[in-house]
Structures are given as structure tokens and as C-alpha cells.
Amino acid sequence: MRARVATTVGGAAATVSRLAGKGDGSVIGGVISLRLAPDLLSMLAAGRQVVLVTGTNGKTTTTKLITAALAPLGGEIASNIYGANMEAGLTSALTRAPDARVAVLETDEKYIPAMVRATRPKVVVLLNLSRDQMDRAAEIWLLARRWREALGNAPDCRVVANADDPLVAWAAGSARQVTWVAAGQRWREDSWCCPNCGAHLQRARYDGGAIGRAPGGTGGRPTGGPQRDGDDWSCKECGGRRPPVSWMLYEDEVIDPTGRATRLDLALPGRANRSNAVIALAVAEAFGVHAGQALRELRQVTSVAGRYTQVSRRGCDVRLLLAKNPAGWLEALDVIAPPPAPVLLAVNAQGPDGRDTSWLWDVDFRRLRGRNVLVGGERRLDLAVRLEADEVAFRLVNDIDEAIEAARAVAPNLEVLANYTAFQQYRVALGRVQ
Amino acid sequence: MSTTRPLRLTWVYPDLLSTYGDRGNVLVLERRARLRGLQVEIVEVNSDQPVPRDGDIYLMGGGEDLPQTLATRRLLADGGLHEAAGRGAVVFAVCAGYQMLGAEFGGADDAAVQGLGLLDIRSGRGRQRAVGELVADVDPRLNVAQLTGFENHQGVTRLGPNARPLARTTLGIGNGDGTEGAYQGRVLGTYLHGPALVRNPGLADLLLYWATGPLPPLPSQSEELAMQLRAERLAAVAR
Numbered sequence: 189m190r191a192r193v194a195t196t197v198g199g200a201a202a203t204v205s206r207l208a209g210k211g212d213g214s215v216i217g218g219v220i221s222l223r224l225a226p227d228l229l230s231m232l233a234a235g236r237q238v239v240l241v242t243g244t245n246g247k248t249t250t251t252k253l254i255t256a257a258l259a260p261l262g263g264e265i266a267s268n269i270y271g272a273n274m275e276a277g278l279t280s281a282l283t284r285a286p287d288a289r290v291a292v293l294e295t296d297e298k299y300i301p302a303m304v305r306a307t308r309p310k311v312v313v314l315l316n317l318s319r320d321q322m323d324r325a326a327e328i329w330l331l332a333r334r335w336r337e338a339l340g341n342a343p344d345c346r347v348v349a350n351a352d353d354p355l356v357a358w359a360a361g362s363a364r365q366v367t368w369v370a371a372g373q374r375w376r377e378d379s380w381c382c383p384n385c386g387a388h389l390q391r392a393r394y395d396g397g398a399i400g401r402a403p404g405g406t407g408g409r410p411t412g413g414p415q416r417d418g419d420d421w422s423c424k425e426c427g428g429r430r431p432p433v434s435w436m437l438y439e440d441e442v443i444d445p446t447g448r449a450t451r452l453d454l455a456l457p458g459r460a461n462r463s464n465a466v467i468a469l470a471v472a473e474a475f476g477v478h479a480g481q482a483l484r485e486l487r488q489v490t491s492v493a494g495r496y497t498q499v500s501r502r503g504c505d506v507r508l509l510l511a512k513n514p515a516g517w518l519e520a521l522d523v524i525a526p527p528p529a530p531v532l533l534a535v536n537a538q539g540p541d542g543r544d545t546s547w548l549w550d551v552d553f554r555r556l557r558g559r560n561v562l563v564g565g566e567r568r569l570d571l572a573v574r575l576e577a578d579e580v581a582f583r584l585v586n587d588i589d590e591a592i593e594a595a596r597a598v599a600p601n602l603e604v605l606a607n608y609t610a611f612q613q614y615r616v617a618l619g620r621v622q
Numbered sequence: 623m624s625t626t627r628p629l630r631l632t633w634v635y636p637d638l639l640s641t642y643g644d645r646g647n648v649l650v651l652e653r654r655a656r657l658r659g660l661q662v663e664i665v666e667v668n669s670d671q672p673v674p675r676d677g678d679i680y681l682m683g684g685g686e687d688l689p690q691t692l693a694t695r696r697l698l699a700d701g702g703l704h705e706a707a708g709r710g711a712v713v714f715a716v717c718a719g720y721q722m723l724g725a726e727f728g729g730a731d732d733a734a735v736q737g738l739g740l741l742d743i744r745s746g747r748g749r750q751r752a753v754g755e756l757v758a759d760v761d762p763r764l765n766v767a768q769l770t771g772f773e774n775h776q777g778v779t780r781l782g783p784n785a786r787p788l789a790r791t792t793l794g795i796g797n798g799d800g801t802e803g804a805y806q807g808r809v810l811g812t813y814l815h816g817p818a819l820v821r822n823p824g825l826a827d828l829l830l831y832w833a834t835g836p837l838p839p840l841p842s843q844s845e846e847l848a849m850q851l852r853a854e855r856l857a858a859v860a861r
Contacts, residue, residue: 322642323753323774327686380637380668386692388637388670543754544772546816549646569851573820576847577649 219276229275232282233307239471240295240303243315245516246464247273249492250315251294253468256489257482258290258475266291271493274299297331301338304345311474312339313467314349314356318378320513321542328355332383335359348470351433352419358383367470370396370419370436371463375515377550387425394420396436399447414438437466444479455490458523494615501618504592505601510611514550524603527559532591534565534606541608545570553578560598562591565610588617628661629834632677634703637668638693639719644683646817647714650826651679657840669693673702678833679712682719684815687730690718697738707740712832713809716818720803720811721745721777740809742782748798751776755859756794756814758802761786766824769802770855771814788812793859808832821852
């Protein structure tokens with residue numbers, strides 16, 4: 189009863205918030221409901237199969253992919269698709285879907301211990317862990333330790349974790365049941381050293397041919413199969429090493445636990461999204477959804493909250509990419525279309541972006557040398573000085589229209605890479621693209 | 623410095639001490655040296671490698687508690703940085719690296735950890751984290767313009783008689799007693815974190831001057847963006 193009153197009042201507030209144009213209402217509704225019943229989230233989660241999705245990058249996209257992959261189960265799935273990923277956002281997502289038996293919930297990294305206690309999840313997904321908005325986020329070794337403690341105290345929970353990220357692997361190592369996924373790691377600047385003892389890690393070629401192969405056998409596939417450079421990390425000092433995996437991303441293919449390789453053929457671009465998709469397949473397996481069925485659903489996902497969307501403005505195809513931190517920018521720079529497409533880079537430093545732009549110096553921009561680069565956002569001077577140091581020529585622009593004008597002169601399309609509030613500003617300027 | 627040998631920028635332990643844009647300091651020094659016609663060699667030394675003795679400028683970045691303690695232990699055992707500093711090499715450290723240079727600092731659970739002893743300072747843990755923009759007037763002897771940058775730490779630092787404060791804060795926390803950073807001979811540290819030299823090209827030039835002697839001025843257009851950024855950030859916090 190208390191839960192129903194709290195969620196009804198909260199739901200009314202959410203509606204008011206939406207009507208007032210203040211947002212999508214997911215946070216205010218949750219906040220009010222929680223005031224009325226602090227243990228509301230536990231009550232709402234009881235009896236449901238909950239998946240918590242966390243990591244520095246890819247939370248929103250992976251949450252959407254897992255939700256898609258679980259569609260073959262039938263029935264409604266509760267999810268915080270608008271990215272409200274703290275306690276109020278999770279509460280609101282469950283409130284809005286009272287009959288959903290399954291919930292896939294994006295969860296802020298810091299909130300994992302509390303949310304694991306409150307929702308008693310069936311699955312916790314750990315994607316990656318890297319430096320992010322250091323002025324307000326916790327330091328990452330500290331975060332990893334908190335995850336490790338929380339998962340060690342949740343014996344019924346299955347963890348689906350990226351074995352290629354040493355910090356993630358260490359954090360997941362305390363869990364009773366883990367599905368290890370070789371989801372890859374493009375950004376390594378936060379994992380040169382062993383999270384357990386601090387020694388410099390060794391990195392060797394990893395042989396993915398071992399998946400699905402009994403000791404001595406070949407699992408029906410030729411030996412000398414997929415190999416990746418440097419992913420097989422190990423520690424000389426304490427003996428910690430990358431755990432053996434049951435799923436692997438190899439170039440454009442997923443290798444499943446039987447050792448079979450299947451092309452992913454996603455609509456979403458980039459290595460990071462292929463990595464997210466393989467994680468989603470591993471979660472689907474935990475729910476008994478067959479990989480082939482789940483993959484068909486994943487291929488239907490084309491855009492996530494305006495990200496990757498292409499819009500046409502005055503004959504120019506504009507594509508919006510969001511990246512919030514060095515690891516995200518590294519992956520996003522891999523995704524942008526080749527020349528002659530101009531690239532608009534935009535950075536703000538409002539609260540949600542982190543007020544400290546130091547991270548720009550962790551991104552290697554040299555690969556943009558010789559390209560047509562435009563620079564925008566409220567902190568475009570920070571970006572300009574950064575590009576100058578990397579000897580990348582650029583032009584400063586005041587807004588998206590000026591960038592589109594500049595782009596139209598040289599190419600039919602414009603690639604936009606922006607951090608959080610800069611991305612939202614452009615999205616609004618382009619008419620709230622979905 | 624002889625003209626045949628490049629200026630050696632030695633980045634100490636980027637695998638342990640590189641939290642947020644610390645590479646920026648290496649890149650700024652490199653650029654400002656090259657613009658003056660100096661040859662530059664960048665040496666990145668990981669924590670499983672010996673620290674070369676023959677560097678000209680040694681750089682140390684920020685780090686969390688455990689990496690900071692491990693890095694200090696290894697540098698004490700290695701001895702390379704001490705040998706270089708002993709023969710007059712320049713050492714520039716930010717944030718956790720700055721604390722490491724002192725006699726001691728607060729490690730995990732605020733237990734005192736023995737530092738490198740290259741700078742007469744002692745650090746411990748403060749009650750509150752200092753996060754935000756910092757502005758400070760630099761010791762007039764150094765002839766460097768006002769410091770501007772971002773700090774993000776929980777340290778409190780007290781200077782002994784052999785170290786001088788780098789600057790006096792007008793905004794932000796710094797050492798916690800109205801001063802910010804410290805220097806002693808050619809060893810200099812600051813609580814500005816990450817790419818501290820980006821908005822403080824004068825400080826970068828001081829380090830280059832210590833390492834190589836008098837510097838020719840830069841063509842003004844090569845400084846234009848950095849100066850604009852400095853002015854914009856100083857104006858933003860003055861509002």
C-alpha cells in the first residue's frame with residue numbers, strides 16, 4: 189500500500205514535470221516516491237528479474253541492447269531508457285512498469301553497491317572502468333574496490349564482465365558466478381598496472397581459439413583462430429591474470445561459448461558497440477534466449493537517445509556522436525567517417541560534463557591531421573590549444589549552423605563529436621533528434 | 623647544454639602516475655622547446671623500468687593513494703631520480719607527485735608514508751577535498767605570471783625552512799595555508815593537477831630556462847591561443 193501511494197504521487201509529479209517541459213520526469217517522480225518510502229526500490233524490485241548495467245562508457249547503449257536482446261522472452265521489460273541512472277531513476281523505471289517481470293537498469297558506477305543491495309539483481313553487467321569527470325566522480329581503483337566488495341556479498345547474482353579490462357576483471361573476481369566476455373579494451377591508460385598489487389602488467393597475444401575447445405580438442409574449428417594483440421594480461425608479481433572467457437568479440441564477429449563465429453552486422457557503428465552487443469548476447473544467454481534470436485533483435489537497434497542519429501540540414505547529413513571522457517573519445521574517433529567529411533568537435537564544461545577539461549590531454553588527436561576540423565562548444569579554446577599541440581589545423585565555429593555552412597562547402601556530410609551538454613545543445617538546435 | 627644532445631624530458635611512471643591529462647605537461651614543454659629550435663627527446667619510464675640518470679627535466683603526475691605509495695617506494699629503491707636531482711636536473715611534479723617529493727604524505731587511511739625527500743615539505747590529509755579553479759600569485763623572484771588551473775586533491779601541505787612557496791592563492795585552496803606549491807633549487811611542485819603547464823606557459827618556460835639557460839622569445843602568434851585561453855579562464859573566475 190505504501191509503495192502504491194508513493195508511486196502514484198511520484199507518477200503525478202513526473203507528469204507535471206513532463207507537461208511543464210522540465211524534462212522527461214524520470215528523476216523528479218522517483219525522488220518524490222523515495223521521500224515517501226525510502227525502501228521503495230527494494231519493494232518494487234522484489235519478485236522481478238533485475239539486470240544492472242554499469243561501467244564508464246556504453247551503459248545507455250548496452251541497456252538498450254540488452255532490452256532488445258530479451259524481447260524474445262515476451263512481455264514488458266522495465267528500463268530507464270532516458271539514462272536516469274541513480275536511485276530515483278531506477279525507482280521511476282520500475283514504477284512505470286508495474287507488471288514487468290524483467291527489468292534492465294542502467295546504473296551509475298558509484299551506486300552499484302547500494303543498488304545491488306536494494307534490487308538483488310539476477311545479473312550485474314560490468315562493461316569497463318576508466319577515468320571520467322574526475323572533479324565529481326570517484327577515483328577508479330576505489331570504485332573497483334567497492335564493486336568487488338558489493339559483488340562478494342551477493343552470492344545469488346551472476347556477473348557478466350569484460351575480462352579484457354583488468355580493473356573490471358579484478359572487481360568481478362569476488363563474485364560467485366561470472367560469465368567472462370572478451371569484449372576488448374581500446375583504452376589502456378588506466379590499466380597498465382595490476383589492480384590487485386600494483387605491479388606493471390605483462391601483455392601478450394590472446395588466443396581466442398581456446399573458446400569451446402576441450403583441452404586437446406579444437407571445438408570443431410581450425411587451430412590458429414582469432415588472436416588479439418596485448419589483451420592477455422597477467423601479473424608477474426601476484427599471479428593475477430585474465431580469466432578464461434566463454435564469449436569473445438573478434439573484429440566483426442562474436443564467438444559464442446560453443447566456439448562458433450557469427451558476423452554481428454549491427455546497425456550501430458563502431459567497435460565499442462560491437463563490444464556492447466557481445467555483452468548483451470551473454471546476458472541473453474543467462475535468460476535462456478538463444479544467441480541467434482537475440483542477435484536478430486540487436487541488429488534492429490539503430491539509435492540510442494539521439495546518439496548515432498543522422499539528420500539532414502540544408503542538404504547536409506549531420507551525424508551526432510556523444511563521448512564524455514578520453515576512452516569514449518578514442519572509440520568515437522575510430523567511428524567518424526573518412527575524409528572529406530568535416531569533423532566538428534565540441535566541448536563544454538558544465539556540471540554534467542565535469543568542470544575540469546584536463547582530460548582533453550589524454551585524447552590523441554594526431555589522427556585528425558590533414559582533415560577538415562571545426563571546433564565548437566563553450567570550452568572551444570581549451571580544445572583549440574589541445575589541437576594546436578597535436579599539430580591539427582582547425583577552424584573555430586560559434587554554433588552548429590556555422591559548422592554546417594562550413595561543411596556544405598566541402599562535403600555532403602558533417603560528423604559531430606561532442607561531450608554531454610554540448611551534444612544536448614546541438615540536439616536541441618537540430619530539433620530534438622531521436 | 624651542448625647543441626648535439628637533445629633536451630631529455632623524462633616522464634616518470636606514466637603507468638602509475640597519470641590521472642587526468644598529465645601528458646599535457648610533456649607536450650607543452652616539448653612544443654615550447656621545439657619552437658625555439660631545441661631538439662627534444664621524450665622518455666617515458668614505466669614503474670618496472672629503471673629511471674634514467676641523464677634526463678634534463680623529470681615530470682611526475684597525479685595518482686590515487688595506492689599508486690602514489692607504490693611509485694614512491696619504487697623511486698626510493700631505484701635511486702635514479704635522486705641521482706639526477708642531485709646533479710641539478712629539473713623536477714616538476716603535480717598533485718600526488720608534488721606530495722611524493724616531500725618528507726612524508728598521507729597514504730591510504732591517512733597513515734604517514736615516507737616521501738622522496740627532494741622538497742622540504744610534509745603533507746597530510748585535509749578534512750575536505752579541494753576541487754575547483756585555482757588562481758595564485760607566483761613568488762616574484764621567479765618572474766612568472768599568475769597561476770591559473772584546476773585543483774582536485776585532499777592534501778594539506780606545510781613547508782619547511784628549505785622550501786619556498788611557489789605562489790600565494792587568491793582563489794582555491796593550494797597547500798591549505800594561503801600558499802600554493804613549493805620549490806627548492808630546481809625541484810618544483812604544485813597542487814594544480816593534470817596539464818598544469820597548458821594555462822601557465824610562463825611556468826613551462828621557467829622549467830626550460832632552468833634546464834637550458836636563457837631562452838629566445840617565441841613568435842607571438844604561436845602563443846596567441848594559450849594566452850586567449852588564460853585570459854578567458856581568469857576572467858571566468860573573476861566574475
